Amino acid sequence: MADLTTEFLGIKSPNPFWLASAPPTDKEYNVRRAFEAGWGGVVWKTLGSEGPPVVNVNGPRYGAIWGADRRLLGLNNIELITDRSLETNLEEITRVKKDYPDRAVIVSIMVPCEEQAWKDILPRVEATGADGIELNFGCPHGMAERGMGSAVGQVPEYIQMVTEWCKQYYSKPVIVKLTPNITDIRYPARAAKTGGADAVSLINTINSITSVNLDSMAPEPTIGGKGTHGGYCGPAVKPIALNMVAEIARCPQTHGMPISAIGGVTTWKDAAEFIAMGAGNVQVCTAAMTYGFKVVQEMITGLSAWMDEKGHSSIQDFMGSAVPNVTDWQYLDLNYVTKAKISQDDCIKCGRCFAACEDTSHQAIEMSEDRVFTVKDDECVACNLCVNVCPIEGCITMEEVPAGEIDLRTGEVVSADHGDWTTHPNNPSVTAAE
Ligand SMILES: Cc1cc2nc3c(=O)[nH]c(=O)nc-3n(C[C@H](O)[C@H](O)[C@H](O)COP(=O)(O)O)c2cc1C
Numbered sequence: 277m278a279d280l281t282t283e284f285l286g287i288k289s290p291n292p293f294w295l296a297s298a299p300p301t302d303k304e305y306n307v308r309r310a311f312e313a314g315w316g317g318v319v320w321k322t323l324g325s326e327g328p329p330v331v332n333v334n335g336p337r338y339g340a341i342w343g344a345d346r347r348l349l350g351l352n353n354i355e356l357i358t359d360r361s362l363e364t365n366l367e368e369i370t371r372v373k374k375d376y377p378d379r380a381v382i383v384s385i386m387v388p389c390e391e392q393a394w395k396d397i398l399p400r401v402e403a404t405g406a407d408g409i410e411l412n413f414g415c416p417h418g419m420a421e422r423g424m425g426s427a428v429g430q431v432p433e434y435i436q437m438v439t440e441w442c443k444q445y446y447s448k449p450v451i452v453k454l455t456p457n458i459t460d461i462r463y464p465a466r467a468a469k470t471g472g473a474d475a476v477s478l479i480n481t482i483n484s485i486t487s488v489n490l491d492s493m494a495p496e497p498t499i500g501g502k503g504t505h506g507g508y509c510g511p512a513v514k515p516i517a518l519n520m521v522a523e524i525a526r527c528p529q530t531h532g533m534p535i536s537a538i539g540g541v542t543t544w545k546d547a548a549e550f551i552a553m554g555a556g557n558v559q560v561c562t563a564a565m566t567y568g569f570k571v572v573q574e575m576i577t578g579l580s581a582w583m584d585e586k587g588h589s590s591i592q593d594f595m596g597s598a599v600p601n602v603t604d605w606q607y608l609d610l611n612y613v614t615k616a617k618i619s620q621d622d623c624i625k626c627g628r629c630f631a632a633c634e635d636t637s638h639q640a641i642e643m644s645e646d647r648v649f650t651v652k653d654d655e656c657v658a659c660n661l662c663v664n665v666c667p668i669e670g671c672i673t674m675e676e677v678p679a680g681e682i683d684l685r686t687g688e689v690v691s692a693d694h695g696d697w698t699t700h701p702n703n704p705s706v707t708a709a710e
Contacts, residue, residue, distance in 0.1 A: 481507020
């Protein structure tokens with residue numbers, strides 16, 4: 277059996293699945309149940325300093341985007357950091373860490389961008405025995421307007437400054453959580469590194485308005501007739517997070533810096549992809565909020581089964597394996613040629629591929645009178661749109677054909693033999709017929 281144990285910044289956890297700082301980790305009751313369900317670690321819901329209490333809205337906090345089957349694809353929230361007292365949270369963290377020494381307990385913190393505020397809170401957090409801290413420089417709503425959260429995360433100099441304070445007043449690992457609401461994620465990541473951060477975690481939520489109520493003419497969620505932007509997360513944000521993780525993993529200045537990946541992790545496969553892209557572990561929020569704590573069991577068994585199948589005995593075995601294969605566009609091989617292939621056995625004759633290709637792409641799909649759809653190899657530019665719009669998974673595939681040569685003036689493939697694809701040995705239908 278594959279060993280899922282991870283040691284992230286020297287912090288051991290039985291598996292790479294941590295709960296991200298959010299409602300699932302807001303209190304002792306939740307965190308104990310999460311650990312019983314099998315989560316390897318938690319980042320406690322963000323603590324603020326003592327002072328004016330944090331007051332959340334009493335109307336709806338969440339908006340959402342769904343797929344046609346009502347599966348939740350994107351979640352939007354306008355929630356603030358914890359609205360429970362600092363003292364209560366610190367007491368609970370202390371008890372939980374004592375009872376679960378084998379799990380990772382990280383404390384997320386967001387206090388004003390003043391040295392004294394950090395100097396005050398850090399020793400109290402350290403006294404809980406928690407394994408490390410995560411600096412919430414990412415929350416895009418509510419706290420940002422007060423000069424915290426993403427207001428700090430959008431200014432690399434502030435990130436560096438606060439990280440330096442934390443390294444000065446706290447002895448355990450410091451993770452800097454980055455906001456995706458910036459132009460180039462490498463700048464804040466570099467600032468975190470320069471400030472002495474032990475790791476970065478990303479992404480926090482993305483600025484968003486999920487919908488407008490066309491009766492009240494207000495953004496949703498609507499609070500007394502008004503709405504505001506919230507933070508977007510869930511499966512829909514995974515591609516954005518994966519790219520940002522890749523950017524940090526392959527940037528020469530931050531390459532090798534430990535990364536805790538967050539954003540849309542819903543299945544073991546998402547986690548494996550982030551780890552292959554250089555992450556040391558993953559954090560999960562929306563999937564737990566959608567399916568409950570037990571979803572981690574599927575993640576554990578799925579990852580473990582895949583690792584066994586691939587012969588990976590530990591997480592370390594495949595961590596970062598995909599990073600060398602991320603490149604810039606200009607280094608892509610223009611002589612690599614594929615063509616779309618429609619399986620007539622699987623085709624349900626819906627015609628989506630035809631409509632998409634005929635109306636918006638390269639007129640490379642032919643429709644016969646009895647609705648048989650075939651690809652015109654000479655016209656197919658391998659854009660992959662037909663594969664993506666086809667409702668039957670695996671019905672249309674992109675098949676590699678012998679290396680062509682590109683005429684750089686016309687952009688056309690001028691390979692000697694790819695045109696005769698119907699009889700080429702790489703063509704699966706030819707192979708099957710033999
Ligand atoms: C309701 C809600 C509250 C959140 N609160 C916090 C928070 O207090 N601190 C923080 O760092 N991130 C917070 N987040 C962001 C998550 O930790 C995480 O970065 C984000 O949801 C992306 O992960 P996901 O796609 O798995 O949900 C919150 C997210 C949600 C949905």
